[in-house]
Each structure stands twice: as C-alpha cells, then as structure tokens.
Amino acid sequence: MSDATVFAYALQSIEGVGRVTAHRLLKHFTTYDDLLAFPREQVLVRIKGAPNAERLVQHLFDRLGMERRFNEAQRDLEQLARRSVLVTAPHDPLWPAGLNDLSPSERPVLLYSYGDRAVLSRPTLALFARPPVPGPAYELAQELAEHLLQTGAVPVTGASHGFDVVFHKLANLRTPPRPSALVAACGLGRIPGSLRPVASSTVKAGGIILSSFPLGHGPYEHDDRERALLQAAISRSSVFVDPQPDTPEWSALLRAVELGRAVFAIDEAGTSFPQGVTLIRTGTDFDAVLRTLQPSS
Numbered sequence: 001m002s003d004a005t006v007f008a009y010a011l012q013s014i015e016g017v018g019r020v021t022a023h024r025l026l027k028h029f030t031t032y033d034d035l036l037a038f039p040r041e042q043v044l045v046r047i048k049g050a051p052n053a054e055r056l057v058q059h060l061f062d063r064l065g066m067e068r069r070f071n072e073a074q075r076d077l078e079q080l081a082r083r084s085v086l087v088t089a090p091h092d093p094l095w096p097a098g099l100n101d102l103s104p105s106e107r108p109v110l111l112y113s114y115g116d117r118a119v120l121s122r123p124t125l126a127l128f129a130r131p132p133v134p135g136p137a138y139e140l141a142q143e144l145a146e147h148l149l150q151t152g153a154v155p156v157t158g159a160s161h162g163f164d165v166v167f168h169k170l171a172n173l174r175t176p177p178r179p180s181a182l183v184a185a186c187g188l189g190r191i192p193g194s195l196r197p198v199a200s201s202t203v204k205a206g207g208i209i210l211s212s213f214p215l216g217h218g219p220y221e222h223d224d225r226e227r228a229l230l231q232a233a234i235s236r237s238s239v240f241v242d243p244q245p246d247t248p249e250w251s252a253l254l255r256a257v258e259l260g261r262a263v264f265a266i267d268e269a270g271t272s273f274p275q276g277v278t279l280i281r282t283g284t285d286f287d288a289v290l291r292t293l294q295p296s297s
Helices: 001-009 019-028 031-038 040-046 053-060 064-083 097-101 117-121 135-151 163-172 191-203 221-233 248-259 283-291
Strands: 087-088 111-115 124-129 155-156 181-183 208-211 237-241 264-268 277-279
Touching: 001 019, 001 031, 001 087, 019 040, 040 053, 053 064, 053 191, 064 087, 087 117, 097 221, 111 117, 111 191, 117 208, 124 135, 124 163, 124 221, 135 155, 135 163, 135 237, 135 248, 135 264, 135 283, 155 163, 163 191, 181 191, 181 221, 191 208, 221 248, 237 248, 248 264, 264 283, 277 283
Parallel strands: 124 155, 124 237, 155 181, 181 208, 237 264, 264 277
Antiparallel strands: 087 111, 111 208
C-alpha cells in the first residue's frame, strides 16, 4: 500500500474530517511528511474555512497521536489486503483518474476493490437501468452488451437484482468468460447474500467489485446516488436504459454530461434529455457507442 493511501485512511479517523476537508488536505499534501514540511500557519491557510480548522491542525501536528493513527491505519489496511481487498486513495498510482473529475463533495476519499484492478485500464462502458425496464429497451440493451463483449471492452454496472445481474452473467458465463466491473452501493462486506454468487463469478472471470464505502457500511438507499456517480466517473462512456428523472441514474446522467463524457440513452418513455445525450434507437446506432471506447488517435 502507498504512503498516500495510509495518510488518507488515517485522516478519516480524525474527528470532524469529512470528505471535503480530507480532499482539501490531500490536494496540497500527498503524504504526512509533505504536510510536516510546512509550518502550522501555512497548513491552516490551506484549510481555512473548514469546520474546526485550528483544532484539526492541532491534531495533525500531534505527532504521537498521528503515529497512533498511522499504526492503526497500517494494521487495518494489512488486514484488508490479507482478505484480497485493495484500498486506494488520491495520489495512489492505482487510483482511477476519472474520479478526480467529481467535485470534492462527491468524490470518495478511499476506494475499496476486490478483483483485478487492471480491468479498469481497459475500455469501460457503464450500463445503467432501474427496474422495471420496458421489454424493447431491455432487449436492445442486451444486444448492445453482446457487441460490447465481442470488442473486449468491460461493462460496468451496479450490484442490484434484475438488469445488473443479467449483464454480469452475460459476461461471466461466456466461453471464455469476459471480465466485468460491479459497483456496489454498500461496503463489500455487506453485499446481500443473494448477490454474492454473481459477485464471486465476476471476480473468477477476471473482473472486479468496487465500492467507495468501508466493508461494513450499509446498505442504505440514500447511498445509491454515490454508486451511480462512481460508476459513471470510472467509465469512458455511459449508456442509460430508460432513465427517469429524480433517480440516482438521472443524477449520474447529468453529471456525465457536465463532465463532457460520451452519454447515450435507450428511451421508451419519450423523455426530454439535456444536450449531449445521444439516443440509441436500433442496433445500427451501436457503432457510435463502440467508437467512444476506441483509443484516442
């Protein structure tokens, strides 16, 4: 594990350090040694306006207290590694660069993964749907997934029954199996038992399971928006199947458009989409999606 990840993990144990404050610190200081190279006053300037900023700086310069936090962080991360769970943070070489496009309030401080992280370096296409999905849209999405898998690209879905399970099975049960990525809206240790066979087959097929939450967190319905944003951020482009306003998928669609990503929709409801969303009406439109997964010239 990198010093950057140990530092980020230890920051989470300081009372009052939330996501935004942690990112403000990590923006300026990759490791704890980087922070100690600055006078207290300069550190305080860099987090000015953060809740209880002066008290936080006292914690940061309490070397004995921080040493205890680092020892605990190192122990926790080693225990997770023995369970084959990899934890990464900003500035870690394995941190997905796409996450940095999210705002500090949306971007996770730590990313937990189980499986082969190398699949995220391949062309990735996020697939979104919220059951029930109309039959024609569902069939068109399945046809797209078949084309996607033939190219060697990696489908990135959520971890829910119905749509997500079907698309992971399409990848994992092929001969030979194709890797996919599953993004959970809870800690990796809290994935429902009924979904664990799919999660297991995803890893066995060379894929990966990802979460921005600690292992024992959730599941909570309000975390599904974060799952959707993470799913879109780590993917090169996204396809939304019959997306509906006021859902986590819609939030991810809007953010992906704002980030300038390639965004496609399969729509059966006549939904009004923002500029930047390309509709997929038939299989002849798949080429436009697949072109977004090709390396830039």
